[in-house]
Amino acid sequence: MKNEIGTGIADAEVLSEICEVIRTTSKADYGKIIEQRATYPWIYHLAEVRSNIVEWLPINREDAVLEVNAECGALSETLLEKADCLTYITDTNLQREIVELRLKKNVPDYEKKDVTGYTGKFADIERELGKYNVIILCGVIGYASQMLAEKADDPYRTLIEILKRHLKPGGSIVMADGNRLGLKYLAGCQEDHYGGYFNGIHDYAGCEGYRTFTRKEYQKIFTEAGLPELQFYYPYPDYKFPSVIYSDEYLPKEGELNDNRRNIDRDRYMFFNELSAYNTLIAEGLFQEFSNSFLLIASERGTN
Template sequence: MKTKIGNVLMNYEYYHGEDLYSDGDIENEILEMVKGDFNVHEILSKDDRWPVLYHLSPYRYNLLDWYPFKEGSSVLEIGAGCGGITGVICDKNERVVAVELSKKRAEINAYRNSDKKNLEIIVGNLNEVQFDEKFDYITLIGVLEYAGKFTKTAEPYLDFLKSIKELLKPGGVLIIAIENKLGLKYWAGRKEDHTGIQFEGLEGYISNKGVKTFGKTDLINLLGTAGFQNSQFYYPMPDYKLPTQIFSDSCLPKVGELDKVTPSYDTKQIVCFEEYLVFNNIIQNGYFDLFANSFLVFTENHEGAAK
C-alpha cells in the first residue's frame, strides 16, 4: 500500500504490522507535536526529555549540513528514524528514499518533512525491500551497530555492508556515523550507549546483545573486507548525535580546542576524570583519532568484487 502524508510518499508494502524498534509511548507524543505547524525551538524550550531532544534537535543537522553532496544525487537513508537528518538530506539532493522499521517513527518523519516533494519513506526491514535502482549515496546514521539484530548470518556486520554495497552506484559513497567503542568517554566510565553497561565496548561486548560498535582500525578493516575503499574519517564532538564540532584527519583539534564537557542527557553517569584534560594530553601525543567519541565515515564503493 502506498499513500501520502503531505508531499511525502509513504510505502507500506514491506510493513508487517509491528514496530520492532521504539522509544515507547513518548513517540506518540512526538507524533502529535509535529503534526501541522510546529516550532521546534518552542517545543524544546518546554520539553527537555532526551527522546524529544534527540529526535527534534536542530543540532542533528550539523552532522551533514556542511557536506557537499553532488548535484542531482539520489540518497538511500537506512534507519531514518524520526527524521533527525532526513530534512537536510532532502535539501541537498534530488531524490531521497528513507527506510525505517517503525511505522510510528516513519510517520513522525513524514509529518515533520511533509513539505519535501523529493522524499519517499519505505516502512519495513531493509533486508526484505526489493529496489529497482542504485543510489549515489547511502547513509547509515546510528545503524551499522544493530546489524547483529536484523541480519541473521554468521557475519552480520560484514554481510550487511556487502548487501549495502550492491545498492550503491559504482563510485557511490557510503556514509556511516557510529560510536567509537574506544571513545574516551567510555574509559572515563560512561555507560555504553546501546546496552547501558559500563565498559561493555571496551571489554569486547562479552554480553553478546546483538549490538556493537567498532574502533577505527576495526572499522577500516571491516569496510575494506566488504569491498569499500578510500575511507575518510571525521570526528564529531562530543558525538555524532548532537555534534557541535567536527574534526578530520587533515584538521585535528589543537590542545584546548575541544568543548570541556561531554553531556549526558539520558542517564546518570559515573565519570572518573575530566575528559577534556585527558583529551588535551591525547591530542598532544597524536592519538585523538583513536579515542574520539564517535566517527563519521565517507567510503567509496569499489567497483571490483568484495573480498
Template sequence: MNIQDITNNDFIQDKSSIWVLKQHKNFAYSDGAESEKYLEYVFTKAEDLSSSSTELESHIKDWPSEYHLTTKRARLFAGFDFDSSKKVLEVGCGCGAITRYLGETFNDVVSIEGSINRARLARLRTEELDSVSIICAPFQEIEFTRKFDIIFCVGVYEYSASFVAGEDPYHSVLNYFSNMLTPDGVIVIAIENQFGLKYFNSAREDHTRTQFEGLEGYHRHGHKVKTFGKYELENNLKEFFPTIQFYYPYPDYKLPSCIISDDFLSQGHAGELVSQIKSRDYYGELPKPWNEGLVSMELSKNNMLPFFASSFLVFAGKSQIEGVSFNQLAITTTSDRIKQFRTQTRIYNGRNGGISVSKKALSGKVIESNEKLSMIESNSNWNNTDSLQTLLFHNCMSKNM
C-alpha cells in the same frame, strides 16, 4: 515517487503516504508510545518542520524529544558540500531528523524504516518535500531495480546483528550496501566509537546503558548491538570500500557541535578545541575520576585523539569519493544561543601555510545585534597554544584549588 517503479517487491501505500512492504512484521524498535505520540503532536502542529527549526526545538522536554527535535542532528553534515543530483538511499531513518536534512539537500531521497510508527513520523516531518519517499520494510528484503549514488547509515550499522541473520551480519550489511551502490558510489556511516574516551571515564555505553560494556567486548549484548574501534571499523569497510575518509563529530554524532577532519585531529592541532567540548552520558551523569578536557590535550600531543574520539563519521567509496567535499579542517556551530546569535566557525588552511579561523552568523548577516549585544563577523589566525581557560585550570589544579 512510486516505489513500485524502482523495486521488484509488492508495496502498499497507506494513508500516511508511506510505502509498506506487504506482510511486513513491524519492528519493535521504539522510544515508547508516549514519546512517539508527542512527536506526532509536535509535527502536526508545527509551522516550521525544517532541519534548522527553532520552533521544533522549543518543544524539547526530555532526552528522546531532544534527540528528534534539536537542530544539532543536521549539524552532523555542517561544512559538507553535496552534489544535489546524487540519488540517495537512507537506511534506518527513524523519526526523520536526518531525512529532513537529506530532503532539503538532495533531489531524490529514498528512506527506509522498519518501524511503521517511526516511518509515519518521518513522513510527517518531510510531508511537503516531494524529494523524499519513505519505505517501511526490512532493508535487506527490498529488491531495488536501480542503484544509488550515496547511502546514508546514521546510527544503524551497530544494530546489524539485531536485524540481519548470519555468522557475520556486519559483513553481510556492508555487502548489501555495496551491491546497492553505483560503481563510484559512497556509503556514509555515523557510529559511536567502542573506545570513546568518555567510556573510560565512567560513562555508560550509549546503547546498552552498561558501564564498560563496549570496552570489555560486548559480552552481554553483543548479539544485538556493538560498535567498533577505528582500526576494526576501517578493516570491515576496506573489503568493499577501498577509499575511506574519517571525520570526527564532537561531542558525538548524535548532537554534534563540531566536525573535525582526520588531518586536523591526527596532527596534534585540535587538542585545545576538543578539550572545550564536554561529553555526555545520556542516562545521567556519574562521578568522573578525571578531567576529560585535560586528558584530551595530552592525547592530542601524542596524536592519539582519533583512537579515543567519541564517534566516527565515515565516508567510504567503492572507487573515489565523489559528490561531496569538506573544504576546511574543522567547523563548529553554536546551536545553544538564541537564533540570531548562532554562529559557525571555520578552521581552514590559510595562506603561507598557516591556519585561519573565520566566524560568521548562521543567519548570513555580517552584523547581528539587539539592544544589548552585537555580533560581527571576524577572521583571525589559529593560535596553536593553550587557552587562558586551560592555563587558569592548570594553575588552580597545581594549587589544589
C-alpha cells in the same frame, strides 16, 4: 554527576506525541518544546544540532540518497534539502508518518522532490531498493545481525557488502557511529544501548544484539566488504549531537575539547578530567583512536 535532564526511551506513546507536535506546530517552535519536555526522546528527535552530522556532506541535488533507519527524520529533512531524490527506511509506520510530516512541512519545494519511504525489516525491503549515489548509515551498523535475512559469520561486513550492491558507480556509504574506545566511556559514561559501564571497552562481553567498533575495526569491515577508499572524520562531542567535525587534515588543538559534560541520556561518573586527557592524546597524536564517535565515508578505490 547525575543527569539533570533525565532519560527515556521513545515508546509508541511518546512518538505519538512527537507526531502530533510536528503536525500542529512550526519547526521554529521545536526549541521551546524541547525546553518544556526536557527528556531525551524530545531532544534526540527534534534538536536541530542532530543534522550537523550530514549538513556538510558534499551531496548534490542530482544525487539519489538512501537513508537506512531514518527513525523520526532528524536527518531526513537536511538530506532532502540537499538532494532532490531521497529514499528512507523506518522500523514502524508511526516513524514513517512522522518523517513524511516533517518532510512535507519543512522542506522547501517538497512537491518537486522524488521521495520514497519504506517501513519494515531491511532484509524484506532490500530487494525493492534501487541504486544510489549516497547511502547513509547513522547509528545503524551495530544492528547488522538483526537486519539480515540469514545468519552470517560477519554480519557487519555482510551488511556493507549488500549495501555496496546498491551504490551507483562512484557512490559512497556514509557511516556515523560510536567508538567503543571513546574517551567518554573510559571517563565514566554509560554505554549508549546497554547502559552499563565499559561494555564496549570490554568488547561487549555478555552483550548480544548491538555493538560499535574501534577505528581499526571499522576500517577492516569496510575494506573487506570491497570499499577500501576510506575517509575518517571525528564528530565532537559525538555523532548524535555534533558541534564540530574534525578530520585527519584538521585535528583539534590542545584546549579545544572542553564540552565533555553533555551526557544527555544517562547518568555518568567523572573518573578524570577529560579536557586534560584529550590534551595528552592530542599531544601524542592519539586523538583519532579515542574519538567518541566516527564518521566514515567509504567508496571503491579511485572513486573519491
